Amino acid sequence: MFKKILVPTDGSQQAARASTIAARLAKSQGAQVVGVYVIDPFPYIGIGDASAIGLQAYLTEAKSAAGQALDALGKVCADEGVPFVGDTIERNVVYEGILETAEAEGCDLVVMGSHGRQGIKALILGSVAQKVLTHAKVPVLIAKS
Template structure:
């Protein structure tokens, strides 16, 4: 049924639950797992050398977090015998990066964690999962916190 499953990850505990679910599903379907970590661009535009130093420190930490998250996903896939490929991308809007990756990789399912925002934050900010659900052209499985 599913041949290529996209798993966006941010390295959080909830993302780890989505990883477990995606890998179990991929194993039953003989599917390939594609991991993606979307880096938000540097949030501060300053003047002078301080902004260049801040940008470099931010990108170094973001790439390190991406490597840790994708390595974790890779290990879970390897332990289950599920084929894996992963990439880190930088996009202004995280959900758009997820959707672009799904399309570019030919994924037929997206499995991701729900961030569980509630109240005013959810109304103002929305969630990445909600945006992916709204705009995805393929099925989306949202793994909720238990």
């Protein structure tokens, strides 16, 4: 039924839970897992050398976190014997990056962790998971922790 399963990851415990579910589902379906880590762009607010140094430090840290998160997802897939490819992308809006990746890679399912926000933040910002659910053109499975 499913051939390519997209797993957005941020290295969180919720993402780890989604990784396990996705890898097991992929194994049962003979599917491939596609991992994606979306980096928020550096909040550039100034000019000069200090901002350039800040940008470089930010990108170094973000790419390191992305590598660790994708490596963890890749290990879960390897343990299940599931083919895996992963990529890091930079987008202003995280959920749009996830949806763009799903379309570009031809994924037919998205499996992701839930990231609940409470109170006013939920009303103002919404969650990435909620926005993916709302805008995805393919089925979305939300893994609750």
